[in-house]
Amino acid sequence: MRIDFLADIRRATDSQITALNALTNEMRRERFPDDPTVPLEEDLIRWRNVPDVFRVGEWLAWDHGRLVAEAHTEILLTNENRHLLEFMIFVTKHLRRRGLATRLLAGIAEYAARETRSVLMSFTFSSVPSGDAFMHRLGAEVGLETHTNQLDLADLNRDLLPLWQERAAERAAGYELVWWTGGYPEDAVEQVARVWDAMNRAPRGTLQMEDFHFTAEHVRDFAKSDRERGNEVWSLVVRARASGELAGFTEVSWHPNRPEIVQQRGTGVLDAHQNRGLGRWIKAAMLERILRERPQVRRVRTGNADSNAPMLKINNELGFKPYVSHAVWQVPLAQVRAYLDNVRAR
Numbered sequence: 001m002r003i004d005f006l007a008d009i010r011r012a013t014d015s016q017i018t019a020l021n022a023l024t025n026e027m028r029r030e031r032f033p034d035d036p037t038v039p040l041e042e043d044l045i046r047w048r049n050v051p052d053v054f055r056v057g058e059w060l061a062w063d064h065g066r067l068v069a070e071a072h073t074e075i076l077l078t079n080e081n082r083h084l085l086e087f088m089i090f091v092t093k094h095l096r097r098r099g100l101a102t103r104l105l106a107g108i109a110e111y112a113a114r115e116t117r118s119v120l121m122s123f124t125f126s127s128v129p130s131g132d133a134f135m136h137r138l139g140a141e142v143g144l145e146t147h148t149n150q151l152d153l154a155d156l157n158r159d160l161l162p163l164w165q166e167r168a169a170e171r172a173a174g175y176e177l178v179w180w181t182g183g184y185p186e187d188a189v190e191q192v193a194r195v196w197d198a199m200n201r202a203p204r205g206t207l208q209m210e211d212f213h214f215t216a217e218h219v220r221d222f223a224k225s226d227r228e229r230g231n232e233v234w235s236l237v238v239r240a241r242a243s244g245e246l247a248g249f250t251e252v253s254w255h256p257n258r259p260e261i262v263q264q265r266g267t268g269v270l271d272a273h274q275n276r277g278l279g280r281w282i283k284a285a286m287l288e289r290i291l292r293e294r295p296q297v298r299r300v301r302t303g304n305a306d307s308n309a310p311m312l313k314i315n316n317e318l319g320f321k322p323y324v325s326h327a328v329w330q331v332p333l334a335q336v337r338a339y340l341d342n343v344r345a346r
Helices: 014-031 040-048 100-114 129-138 160-171 186-201 216-229 278-293 309-318 333-345
Strands: 002-006 054-063 066-076 084-091 119-125 141-152 175-181 232-240 246-254 261-269 299-305 321-332
Touching: 002 100, 014 040, 014 054, 014 066, 014 084, 040 216, 054 100, 066 100, 084 100, 100 119, 100 333, 119 129, 119 333, 129 321, 129 333, 141 309, 160 278, 175 278, 186 216, 186 232, 186 246, 186 261, 232 278, 246 278, 261 278, 278 309, 299 309, 321 333
Parallel strands: 084 119, 261 299
Antiparallel strands: 002 054, 054 066, 066 084, 119 321, 141 299, 141 321, 175 232, 232 246, 246 261
């Protein structure tokens, strides 16, 4: 068994990404069995265009020339959360419980130490119970329970869309909606970065995580990456007319390789503009546009913490239902090293 380490996934060869595409499609079928296969060309473009704010490392485990396991890490290059490293490990089904995940974890632990990251985080899926079992063996703890929630547009309560927008016209008369597609005007990127801070209102459970604060350069970088990856992004912001300040936002993405699915990204309203119906207003306006301009879309997906009662209330009223549950785990690097030492000592 050979394990190759790539410090930057953007520098992977075509043959490495070809093998990775086949393995990750196996992983995707396990996690989201209803989804179509991701074409190789899309993954080639996706991995070559990771936003600069992310540093993505990759470990590839080969058995007689066939890729049978992979692990990747993500480090977010912001001023906050410099103690954190996120990781994921996937082993093909017929080779699980043979020590491959532990071998990959050893490489991740060495890398985390070099990068002075003291806390490791990972995500598991209810559709892949082996992930939970591995994290339990490692002694990690669940810091946050979440779901991918899905709205089948056939189940959408369409009567709410005009109702919520009418109510907003009364409660939020001093605000207006502004649409952007495929990025943001240069004179708005500073404000977009500030309004993204609204996402810090989402619950984080017991995760050892600080607020994130993105800069204008990060905003530009994300938009550039989306364009290169072929993601069509619709951004809707609500703006205070008097001051011109952005009060909240919602954003969705759509890819032509998955024409029936829209991915809901962030939605948030800043503290100073709460309790005016702005969240319902922008969600309703976005869904109305999807219905009007994307008739091929059948499902809208979003991720929510199970403890995010305000957002879940809005989504549940619209007709979102739980699709796949996730656990967000955390474990100190010192504990990972102790686990690995115990494994080696057996």
